[in-house]
Amino acid sequence: MLKVSSLEKRFGGLTALKDVHFSVTQGQIKAVIGPNGAGKTTLFNLIAGTLRPTAGDIRLDGEAIAGLPSSRIGMAGIARTFQQPQVFTSLTILENAMLGGHRYHRGDFLSCGLGLRHTRREEEKLRERAEKWLEFAGIGDIAHRNASELPLGQQRYVEIARAMATGSKLILMDEPAAGLDDTETRELGDMVRAISESGTTVLLIDHHMDFVMSLADEVLVLNFGERLAEGTPHEIQNSQVVIDAYLGTDDDA
Numbered sequence: 329m330l331k332v333s334s335l336e337k338r339f340g341g342l343t344a345l346k347d348v349h350f351s352v353t354q355g356q357i358k359a360v361i362g363p364n365g366a367g368k369t370t371l372f373n374l375i376a377g378t379l380r381p382t383a384g385d386i387r388l389d390g391e392a393i394a395g396l397p398s399s400r401i402g403m404a405g406i407a408r409t410f411q412q413p414q415v416f417t418s419l420t421i422l423e424n425a426m427l428g429g430h431r432y433h434r435g436d437f438l439s440c441g442l443g444l445r446h447t448r449r450e451e452e453k454l455r456e457r458a459e460k461w462l463e464f465a466g467i468g469d470i471a472h473r474n475a476s477e478l479p480l481g482q483q484r485y486v487e488i489a490r491a492m493a494t495g496s497k498l499i500l501m502d503e504p505a506a507g508l509d510d511t512e513t514r515e516l517g518d519m520v521r522a523i524s525e526s527g528t529t530v531l532l533i534d535h536h537m538d539f540v541m542s543l544a545d546e547v548l549v550l551n552f553g554e555r556l557a558e559g560t561p562h563e564i565q566n567s568q569v570v571i572d573a574y575l576g577t578d579d580d581a
């Protein structure tokens with residue numbers, strides 16, 4: 329569904345990504361790992377349209393999306409969560425979870441010409457999906473409370489619910505388990521599996537090896553902006569080049 333080829337991103341003299349290529353198959357949970365500064369978040373920013381690549385190609389179901397504005401990429405079916413949860417404390421939890429869809433859903437563009445019915449349908453679907461994933465996260469019953477009351481772990485669930493509420497076919501999750509304890513991380517794993525089973529393809533960045541290796545169908549390893557390896561968790565854990573460069577030395581591992 330997603331095909332990345334010869335992707336490059338330079339920031340002035342710094343090459344953050346160089347000749348990165350990989351693909352994601354529909355229905356997969358694919359993980360991106362690599363030390364800090366490896367270019368993981370930059371990769372997500374390029375896919376989501378927050379940054380424009382210096383070179384290379386990104387295709388979603390055959391459609392070239394590299395360099396398109398993030399709103400267009402959102403409408404093409406990609407949603408994301410951020411490393412730092414972006415929660416608006418003046419809004420309720422449910423309002424926060426419904427925010428992403430207002431940026432993406434077709435109603436914004438069609439409502440002028442077609443009246444409000446379509447917009448209301450979209451709004452209902454947005455609400456249904458937001459409620460479903462807040463429910464799954466165990467915060468459905470407090471969805472009408474102000475989001476400022478939520479601890480970090482639950483703010484992350486709001487982010488995930490927001491991305492899922494858009495009905496996107498691919499979700500990018502940047503370090504969803506960062507700052508979570510073991511129990512929260514396990515619960516998050518269940519949520520990611522449920523997301524995958526619901527038909528949404530998952531591309532996720534994380535540092536927690538147990539989490540990634542138990543969850544992912546395939547793993548892409550980045551190192552200094554380059555594609556070091558790609559394979560099943562078993563292949564990656566037994567890859568000498570990965571062990572030498574990363575697994576053997578990273579404290580987080």
Ligand SMILES: Nc1ncnc2c1ncn2[C@@H]1O[C@H](COP(=O)(O)OP(=O)(O)O)[C@@H](O)[C@H]1O
Pocket residue numbers: 339342344362363364365366367368369370371
């Ligand atoms: N907007 C930016 N401007 C300049 N340099 C950046 C920018 N974003 C990231 N970088 C640099 O690119 C490299 C990769 O960063 P990043 O993608 O955040 O790594 P990771 O997410 O793997 O930790 C780092 O050296 C970082 O400092």
Ligand SMILES: [Mg+2]
Pocket residue numbers: 368369370411
């Ligand atoms: Mg990062």
